[in-house]
């Protein structure tokens with residue numbers, strides 16, 4: 001009997017070993033109908049995630065991960081595995097642009113899908129995607145920025161910078177996160193009870209860590225905390241929306257547009273989609289722009305000639321203002337030529353992580369390779385550091401944009417906001433927030449805490465914060 005169980009056990013073990021070897025073989029040699037880009041899938045499941053996610057210093061514009069692979073494979077396009085998914089990484093600008101145009105299906109890792117929800121409005125069918133893009137543009141496009149948002153952005157950023165000046169120092173990223181949160185709460189939702197605002201604030205804080213994780217949703221993991229916070233935020237938003245839908249009182253501008261849409265015949269928008277859209281809007285605004293602003297402040301602080309020129313520009317704007325008590329106008333914003341050059345250069349310098357994310361529904365033939373359906377595609381704008389396109393690319397030099405188109409957000413050689421059908425809808429909104437913050441900061445004498453470091457790890461990281469020491473005195477600049 002014992003012998004029988006012994007043989008059965010060895011048969012089972014052999015079967016499991018054979019299956020495991022087969023699975024590992026398939027992991028290392030993924031099937032593809034055409035020619036896959038060169039590369040390695042790394043350890044089963046883990047892939048090359050840890051190397052990819054190792055933070056690299058801000059001054060190192062090419063991550064050691066990328067540098068090693070590009071030189072090993074002699075190709076700007078390679079395959080790998082990250083966060084449990086099969087991934088094609090491309091640093092070739094032509095491939096990135098072609099891919100951005102070929103597919104408008106936003107490619108999200110599983111952890112991102114869990115943050116934003118499986119049924120996220122930006123990850124759904126082409127029609128719904130187009131619809132929510134248009135709807136969001138109505139809120140953050142140039143017309144709305146000019147007529148509805150600039151005054152509030154100006155008022156709130158001035159308050160936050162002045163508050164910081166009164167206390168002598170403040171963390172610029174934290175202040176911007178708070179400011180953006182307050183702005184969206186007011187303009188999107190309208191009046192809200194202070195308890196709901198507080199509770200929502202707690203939910204948003206759960207997302208202030210790397211979004212790129214293994215997607216296991218088990219207690220104790222970051223993804224588990226994301227899912228819990230998303231569900232709670234969605235519940236809170238839904239309660240406020242339903243109450244306002246019934247009363248139609250105290251609506252924010254965006255909620256007003258949303259309710260109008262819901263009432264149309266055959267409306268594509270219901271309460272759940274509206275909640276999802278607003279949630280996405282809150283999270284994206286708070287987690288992108290404040291980080292980029294903080295990185296810009298670091299770049300400006302490290303380059304005193306840039307700081308001087310910025311202060312000159314904003315001093316002139318304030319001096320030329322007839323009514324000294326009046327807020328920032330759209331014309332003044334548009335006249336900030338040097339500030340726009342600083343923002344454009346900073347976006348070139350800070351975006352070395354993927355900006356084109358796709359999951360093709362069919363195999364795509366690009367650059368002599370097949371990008372298989374269902375694989376994630378990450379297009380990285382390494383062209384931002386191409387010596388031929390940008391002479392001396394490792395130098396932060398806003399003047400390189402002098403006389404060029406400082407307002408355009410996309411070209412083959414410049415892709416901080418992505419490209420194609422998923423080009424960032426919030427780019428103009430983000431630029432207005434950054435310029436307005438810089439406008440108010442430039443009225444003061446300030447310096448950056450020398451401990452401030454910026455690391456790249458998919459998103460920008462500030463391990464020692466981004467504290468600005470600021471003097472109360474604005475007189476020298478008025």
Ligand code: HEM
Pocket residue numbers: 106107122133136140281284285288289292354355356357358416417418419421422423424425426427429430
């Ligand atoms: C400086 C700040 C920002 C940067 C660098 C940035 C970057 C990007 C990039 C690279 C993409 C394209 C992703 C892809 O195609 O794979 C994108 C898409 C998107 N961004 Fe931004 N973004 C910023 C600010 C914002 C803000 C403030 C909002 C809020 C409205 C926003 C909303 C979106 C949305 C909704 C999409 C998806 C568009 C679609 O699927 O059609 N972004 N962003």
